[in-house]
Amino acid sequence: MKKTVLGGLCAILLSAVSTLAQAETIRIANHGQAGIDAMKSTVERIEKKYGVTVEVVEYPAPDKDYLTKLLTELGAGNAPDLFSIPTTAAVADMVEAGYLAPVTTEFKAWDGYANLYDVAKALAVSPDGETYVMPFMLGIQEIYYRKDVLEKAGISTEQPKTWRELLDRAAEIKQKTGAYGLLFPAGVSWGSGAFDEGFQHLLVGSKTPQLADADGKLDLNGEGIKDVFGVYKELIDKDLMPTQPLLGPEPWVVPKYQMFPAGKLAATTCGSWCYIFDWGRESKNPIPEVTKVVGTWTVPGQNSGQYVLANLAAPWAVNAKSANTELAIKALMEIGSIETQVSYAARIGNIPASKDAAKNADFQKLAELVPIHAAAENGVFLKQASGFGTVAEGVARATEALLRKETDAAGAQKILVDYVKETLGDDKVK
Amino acid sequence: MARNSHEKRAERQWLLILLPSLVLLLAFVIYPAIYSIYLSFTNEALTGAAALRPRFVGFRNYARLFNDAKFWNALFVTFVFVIGSAVIGQFVLGLISAMALRRPIRFRRLFSSIILLPNAAPEVVAGFMWISMLAGGNNATLSRIVGFFGVTPADWLQVFPLSMIIVVNTWRGIATAMILLTAGLSTIPAEIYEAARMDGATPSQTFRRITLPLMMPTILLYMLISAVSTIAVFGLVYALTRGGPGGATEVISIYIYNQSFTAFQLGYGAAVAVVALVISLILGIAYVRAMKVEV
Numbered sequence: 171m172k173k174t175v176l177g178g179l180c181a182i183l184l185s186a187v188s189t190l191a192q193a194e195t196i197r198i199a200n201h202g203q204a205g206i207d208a209m210k211s212t213v214e215r216i217e218k219k220y221g222v223t224v225e226v227v228e229y230p231a232p233d234k235d236y237l238t239k240l241l242t243e244l245g246a247g248n249a250p251d252l253f254s255i256p257t258t259a260a261v262a263d264m265v266e267a268g269y270l271a272p273v274t275t276e277f278k279a280w281d282g283y284a285n286l287y288d289v290a291k292a293l294a295v296s297p298d299g300e301t302y303v304m305p306f307m308l309g310i311q312e313i314y315y316r317k318d319v320l321e322k323a324g325i326s327t328e329q330p331k332t333w334r335e336l337l338d339r340a341a342e343i344k345q346k347t348g349a350y351g352l353l354f355p356a357g358v359s360w361g362s363g364a365f366d367e368g369f370q371h372l373l374v375g376s377k378t379p380q381l382a383d384a385d386g387k388l389d390l391n392g393e394g395i396k397d398v399f400g401v402y403k404e405l406i407d408k409d410l411m412p413t414q415p416l417l418g419p420e421p422w423v424v425p426k427y428q429m430f431p432a433g434k435l436a437a438t439t440c441g442s443w444c445y446i447f448d449w450g451r452e453s454k455n456p457i458p459e460v461t462k463v464v465g466t467w468t469v470p471g472q473n474s475g476q477y478v479l480a481n482l483a484a485p486w487a488v489n490a491k492s493a494n495t496e497l498a499i500k501a502l503m504e505i506g507s508i509e510t511q512v513s514y515a516a517r518i519g520n521i522p523a524s525k526d527a528a529k530n531a532d533f534q535k536l537a538e539l540v541p542i543h544a545a546a547e548n549g550v551f552l553k554q555a556s557g558f559g560t561v562a563e564g565v566a567r568a569t570e571a572l573l574r575k576e577t578d579a580a581g582a583q584k585i586l587v588d589y590v591k592e593t594l595g596d597d598k599v600k
Numbered sequence: 601m602a603r604n605s606h607e608k609r610a611e612r613q614w615l616l617i618l619l620p621s622l623v624l625l626l627a628f629v630i631y632p633a634i635y636s637i638y639l640s641f642t643n644e645a646l647t648g649a650a651a652l653r654p655r656f657v658g659f660r661n662y663a664r665l666f667n668d669a670k671f672w673n674a675l676f677v678t679f680v681f682v683i684g685s686a687v688i689g690q691f692v693l694g695l696i697s698a699m700a701l702r703r704p705i706r707f708r709r710l711f712s713s714i715i716l717l718p719n720a721a722p723e724v725v726a727g728f729m730w731i732s733m734l735a736g737g738n739n740a741t742l743s744r745i746v747g748f749f750g751v752t753p754a755d756w757l758q759v760f761p762l763s764m765i766i767v768v769n770t771w772r773g774i775a776t777a778m779i780l781l782t783a784g785l786s787t788i789p790a791e792i793y794e795a796a797r798m799d800g801a802t803p804s805q806t807f808r809r810i811t812l813p814l815m816m817p818t819i820l821l822y823m824l825i826s827a828v829s830t831i832a833v834f835g836l837v838y839a840l841t842r843g844g845p846g847g848a849t850e851v852i853s854i855y856i857y858n859q860s861f862t863a864f865q866l867g868y869g870a871a872v873a874v875v876a877l878v879i880s881l882i883l884g885i886a887y888v889r890a891m892k893v894e895v
Contacts, residue, residue, distance in 0.1 A: 238861045241646040245866075260647065267651035359844055414758050417845030418735055556648055563863055574846045592664065593863055594648070 194222050196498055197250035201229040201236050204452065204517040205254070205484075212510045216501045224501070232420075233257060234361030244269040244489065251492040252501055254484040255303065257362035259558040261485065262297055266556040270302035271488040271495050273502060277301045280503045282524055289480045289549045290523035297386055297555055303485035306506045307520040310542050310549060311371065311479040313352070314444055315437035316430070317465040323347045330470050333372070333401055340410040343436045350429065351410040353438035356402060356569035359421045364569050365562035367439050371479050372398040374550050375471030382555030389600040390561070390587045397472060399579035402572045413573045431455045439469070441483075443519030445538040452517065461538045480549020483520040515539055521546050557594050564589035639870035646864035654867070661871035671872060673847050674855035675879070678831060681766060681851050686830040687823060689770030694777020694822075698785055699811075701778070719775040727839025730768045731757070734840075757841055761848040765837055769830065777822060784818025785811070824887060831880055852876045 198213070200206050206226060213224045229236045233256035240256075243249035244264070255261055264270050277283060277294070278301075286305065294305040313336075320327050323346040330336040340351025354368035373379060376394025383389050405411035412435060415424035426448055429435035440448065449457040449464065457463060468476035486505050488498040504510070511522035512533045521543050527533045528543060552558075567589055568582040577585065591599050640661055644654040665671050697715055701708055718726065733741045734756040743753030756764050788811065796806050812819075834853040837843065843850035843858060850858070856876065860869030 234862070241864060242861065245646045245651060263647040266649045267645075267647045269647075269651075357844075358846075359842060414755055417758050418755065419731070419757075419840070419842050419844070559647060560863070570844075570846055576846070592668075593865060 195225055196222055196252060196492075196494065196501055197225045197227055198501075199227050199229050199240065199250040199253035201254070201256070202231050204447070205514075208514040208517045209505075209510065211513060212504055212507065215507075215509075216504050219504070220497060220500060222497060222501075229253075232361065233363070237362070241269075244491075247491055249489050249491070251489050251494065251498040252486060252505075253489065254486050256484055257366055257559075257562065258293070258482045258485070258554065259362055259365055259562045261303060261482075261487075261558075262554045262556045263559045264487075265296045265298065265300075265302050269490055271490040271492065271499065272300045272302055273304070273488060273499050274301045276499050276503060277304070280506060282503075282506050282508070282526075285524045285526045287523055287525060287546050287549075289546065289551065290482070293480065293482045293551055293554075294485070297382075303482065303487045304502050304506050305482045305485050305523050306511050307483040307485075307514050307518075308523050308546055308549065309441045309443070309481040309483035310521050310546055311367065311439060311441045311469075311481065313371075313437055313467040313469055314430075314440040314464050315467060316349075316433055316463060318463040319343075319347055319349060319433045319436050327465060329467050329476065331476075332470050332474065333375075333397075333472050336467075336470055337401065337404055337410075340405065340437065341408060344408075344410050347433075347436065349433060350412045350425075350435045351437060352405060353411050353425050353435055354402060354405070354569075355416070355422070355439065356566075357416045357421055357573050358566045358570045359419055360416065360566065362559075362562045362566075363422070364566040366481060367441070368569070369398060369565045370552050371439055371469045371477065372401055372472075374479065374552065375469060375475055375477045377472060380553050381558070381561060382553045383600060386555050387600045388555060388557050388561060388590060388594075388598060390564075390583070390590060391600065394472070395586070396579050396583045399568065399572060399582040402569055402582070403579050406572055406575065416573055417570070427453070427455050431457050437467075441481075441519070442521050442539055442542045443483075446516075446519030446536075450519070450538065452519075477550050478545060478548055480546060480551050483518075512536075557590065557598055560590050560593045561586070563593075636870045637874055639867050640874045642867045643865075644867040644870075646861070646866060648864075650867075651864075657867065661868045662875070664868065665871055665875060670847060670850070671855065671875075674850050674852045674872075675876075677762065677848070677850055678852045680762060681769070681833075681849075682827050682830045684762075684766035685769035685773065686826040689766060690773035690777045690826055691781075691819070691823065693770065693774050695781050697774060697778040698781040701782065702785055715778055716775045718772045721772075723772070723833070723835030724839045726768065726772055727836045730764075730840060734764055758845055761841055761845060765840055765849050768840065769833060769836060772836065773826065773830075777826065780822045780825075781815070781818060784815045784822075787818075788814045824884065827887075828880065828884065831876075 198209070200209055206228060209226070213226060216222065217224050227250055229239055236256045237260060240249060240253055244267070255264065287308070290305040290308055294301045294303050296302055315327070317327055320343065323343070325339070325342055325346060330339050336352065343349055343351035354371070355363045356368055357364060373381070373394055376397050378389070378392030378394030381388055381390065406413055412425050412429060415421055418424070425435050425438065430438055431449060445460055445464070446452050449460045468478050470476060486502055488495060488502050492498045508522070508524055508527055508530055511524055511527050512530050514520055515522055515527070515533060515536055519539065521539060522533065528540070534540065564586040568585040571577040571585055572582050587599060641656060641658060642654045643650045643657045645651050701712055721729065738753045740753070740756060742756055747753050792810055793806065796810055801809070832853060833851065834857065837849055837851055837854055838857070841849040843854040852872070856869050856873045859865050859872055
């Protein structure tokens with residue numbers, strides 16, 4: 171009898187110890203070695219400051235696969251306590267699903283809040299008015315072009331002022347150099363990039379620059395959407411944009427990492443990370459003196475205006491079902507530190523969301539990013555709404571049909587509208 | 601009376617032995633199957649409002665499915681894939697290999713080992729290996745080989761996507777076909793061949809009138825197993841093309857995955873899976889009955 175009681179007590183004690191041990195551990199999802207390296211000192215700081223163990227779990231590298239794994243785990247209730255969200259388009263849907271813990275109070279009380287760029291603060295607010303993410307890095311996107319290739323061929327490197335000028339410039343590049351003139355990521359394999367890195371650049375400068383109405387409905391029948399698909403159509407029909415590589419399983423590899431460095435593609439949309447990660451010092455195929463030979467244009471509007479797209483670059487959030495939400499939120503605020511921002515900027519090339527980063531000595535060494543950081547305040551963005559993830563997938567399907575020359579601009583818009591209606595229901599789309 | 605009690609005890613012992621298997625079967629086969637059927641009647645999703653508050657939608661998913669051109673495309677692609685790789689590719693090459701390796705040829709063991717090698721590689725590994733052969737235009741290994749003979753290089757997975765996944769799946773499945781068909785061939789008595797040879801039968805006549813009829817039960821069984829396993833192929837196609845370009849290689853397993861884990865529509869994905877299962881069952885039963893084979 172004594173043995174049984176003693177055994178039972180031991181079991182209870184072990185169980186309690188293991189529960190306590192679990193409460194002292196927070197799991198963080200990160201993807202790619204660069205991201206893990208960037209977070210190393212932050213992880214150590216969190217462990218030291220809060221006396222916890224941080225377990226970093228590496229997730230699949232391509233954003234699409236990462237998001238699938240993350241959502242599957244969130245749905246099953248066994249996701250990590252803290253994670254980055256690989257595409258801004260997914261945030262509103264994840265909020266609606268109840269996956270993210272609100273952090274509005276802690277975020278506004280956080281000492282770094284005041285120094286964030288307004289665009290970062292605005293991007294962090296969800297359609298319900300609450301904040302669920304730490305907007306510590308910005309992805310500033312523009313058109314990156316091969317200055318050397320254009321100058322050698324006697325083509326103007328001046329900023330194109332309208333879509334027409336941009337298309338004409340692309341045609342001139344093709345005619346005089348034989349290189350493809352412009353690339354907008356497109357197709358299903360590119361995942362959310364077809365939306366994040368392509369479609370929305372043009373949409374913000376179109377006649378109907380937003381997708382979400384005030385009531386949160388998706389307006390996908392706007393004239394601007396058809397016009398944007400029209401730009402893709404012209405690029406594809408006139409063979410100004412490479413199409414075959416975009417239909418493969420890793421569509422970014424050939425155009426971004428082979429054709430652009432080789433000068434066979436003269437212009438492409440890209441983000442601040444391209445100067446470091448795609449063609450700079452972290453690249454497997456770097457372009458010598460990248461900041462000198464690769465210039466940037468803002469994305470021109472349909473008839474006027476210049477647009478620099480600002481996205482939250484993989485914002486971090488807390489799992490609403492975390493065993494220790496309070497601790498995870500504290501850790502989330504640590505991720506917002508200037509030190510972490512600069513560490514990410516150095517390894518991945520995204521832009522710190524804090525204005526104060528400009529004063530940081532390590533950031534000053536990142537000469538290619540400093541001017542982009544200063545310009546971040548002017549970033550524009552699409553107002554987020556639930557259903558954006560589905561819209562992103564619909565855009566990928568529509569642009570794939572264009573790549574395969576199976577439809578025209580109006581047909582592509584119909585593919586998008588039909589897909590979103592089929593998936594979310596007719597009432598979700600205006 | 602004593603015997604009856606002994607039998608009962610033996611029965612209980614057998615039930616005890618079977619219990620772990622039954623529990624596993626229930627947990628990992630029966631329950632997921634029933635749950636999938638349940639899911640197919642809901643709008644369950646991995647994200648958005650439906651993830652938080654899924655609703656019962658009756659037959660809406662099934663009605664949507666029958667108007668879904670991509671679903672019909674997936675069925676068609678699956679049909680071509682199964683006929684191309686399982687029925688024609690693996691069977692024909694497997695039979696040729698099996699017959700060739702029955703003969704006393706030199707390096708027989710080496711040939712057997714080479715043919716068995718593809719089966720050693722997991723589906724996904726095989727898929728990534730073949731990407732270096734087929735993708736990348738001028739840099740693809742296949743492009744370099746055919747370029748040597750003056751054939752224009754191409755990104756083979758883009759130009760002939762379905763044909764290429766058929767070729768790769770055929771390559772991977774030859775070993776299984778060969779093993780099964782070799783077993784079938786070994787059941788044919790050598791005396792029959794000897795008698796045919798003495799009667800002056802040509803190799804073609806021997807094949808048509810002896811080998812093929814006597815192998816028929818094995819062939820039909822192989823065809824059924826092969827078709828079912830080919831319908832379930834996922835990793836290989838996912839690694840090679842992910843169902844693209846433009847749905848050209850979107851077999852039903854990839855379509856189910858895309859609906860469930862790319863579009864995050866678990867309810868609809870489950871409906872597709874249920875219909876695919878029913879179609880497979882109907883085809884299997886019809887096939888077995890038509891061929892009058894007892895399985």
